[in-house]
Every structure is written in C-alpha cells, then in structure tokens.
Amino acid sequence: MDDQLPRLEALAGEQLSSVIFVADYVQFDFNGPGLTAISDPIVVRGETRVRFPDPGSRDALCSLIQQYVKSASAIESERIEVTFDSGDRLLVPLDRASYTGPEAATFSDPKAQGLLVW
Numbered sequence: 001m002d003d004q005l006p007r008l009e010a011l012a013g014e015q016l017s018s019v020i021f022v023a024d025y026v027q028f029d030f031n032g033p034g035l036t037a038i039s040d041p042i043v044v045r046g047e048t049r050v051r052f053p054d055p056g057s058r059d060a061l062c063s064l065i066q067q068y069v070k071s072a073s074a075i076e077s078e079r080i081e082v083t084f085d086s087g088d089r090l091l092v093p094l095d096r097a098s099y100t101g102p103e104a105a106t107f108s109d110p111k112a113q114g115l116l117v118w
Contacts, residue, residue: 006033006109006116011072011082019061024100026052026061028082028090030069032110035080037092039104044089064088074118080105094118 014030028035040052043060050060067084074080080092092105107116 004113006107006112006114008035008072008074008080008107008116010109010111011035011069014069016064016067016069016084019065021058028064034108035082035092036106037080037104038101038106039093039098040100042091042093044091046087061090064090076118080107080118092118 011030011033014033016028017031018027018029020027020029025036025038026041028037037052041061042049042051043057043064045060045063050057052058052061064084067086067088070083070085072080072082074094077094077096079094082090084090094104098104103117105118108114
C-alpha cells in the first residue's frame with residue numbers, strides 16, 4: 001500500500017504555481033501536488049534566510065512562484081527541503097520546537113492516494 005502514498009520526491013520537475021497565505025499556515029501548489037507548511041517556512045537564497053512571518057518573508061516566498069523544483073526531500077525530525085533550479089531553497093522545520101500544533105506539514109498529490117503528515 002505504501003506505493004500508493006504521495007512521495008515528496010515527485011515534486012522534482014514541477015513548477016511552483018502559487019503560494020497561499022491562510023490564517024496561521026502557508027500552502028504551496030505545484031500544479032496539483034500541494035505542500036502545506038504549518039510550521040513557519042523559511043526561504044534560503046544564498047546566505048540570506050527569511051522565516052515567515054518576518055518582514056519580507058511574504059515577498060521571499062512569492063519570489064519562488066514559477067520556479068521549477070530540482071529536488072525535494074524530508075529529513076525526519078529536522079526539515080522538509082525543496083530546492084529549486086535557481087538554487088533557492090524552501091525549508092519547513094520539522095523539529096519539535098517549531099511545531100505550533102500536532103502537525104508541522106502535510107503533502108498531497110492527486111496522482112497518489114493518501115496524505116503525508118509530519
């Protein structure tokens with residue numbers, strides 16, 4: 001059955017089509033597959049790190065729109081990391097201190113069944 005679960009690695013080659021700010025979390029749509037960051041996401045561009053909801057973070061997150069994913073992975077109890085072709089990275093912290101509720105993030109893909117929850 002695990003073969004039917006969504007795989008974060010499937011984001012490779014996908015384009016980020018939208019960033020949606022909803023109350024206390026952020027959603028990222030990759031033309032179908034979706035990543036929801038309940039822990040505050042971080043954009044890393046070179047030496048610069050910007051964490052949502054700090055000043056400039058919305059612009060930094062929106063600057064990822066239309067970029068293509070080079071790779072995506074989850075390091076359990078550390079972070080989800082999405083690297084774009086530009087070298088920019090989107091991080092979603094998975095360490096216990098970053099949780100604001102029972103979950104830090106979710107991932108769904110309409111091509112697979114189920115939902116990944118961290």
